[in-house]
Amino acid sequence: MVDIDKLETFLQATETLYFSETVKRLHLNQLTVSHHIKILEKSMRVVLFTRTNTGLPLTEVGRLLLTWACLVANRACPRLDDPTAPEQQLNSGFEKETFL
Numbered sequence: 001m002v003d004i005d006k007l008e009t010f011l012q013a014t015e016t017l018y019f020s021e022t023v024k025r026l027h028l029n030q031l032t033v034s035h036h037i038k039i040l041e042k043s044m045r046v047v048l049f050t051r052t053n054t055g056l057p058l059t060e061v062g063r064l065l066l067t068w069a070c071l072v073a074n075r076a077c078p079r080l081d082d083p084t085a086p087e088q089q090l091n092s093g094f095e096k097e098t099f100l
Helices: 004-016 019-026 030-044 060-073 086-091
Strands: none
Touching: 004 030, 004 060, 019 060, 019 086, 030 060
């Protein structure tokens, strides 16, 4: 089962694509934000972000989780609103139950 706080950390990280910005938005420390993402990744046995010095691009699995997380959190994901976006193209045929 996914903890909603960790899911919210993931959603914020997908919007900022930087842990430092996520820290500011959520008023948490860097260690907590990193830990939330690592717990999600470990529990699902996947890598959600490609960690680089210039940001946190989502992996393909991260994009799929983003779609599901937005459904669970009942909110729109701006990255998915553009039908030409890679995230939207990955969404075709995706079933919410995949991550349950």
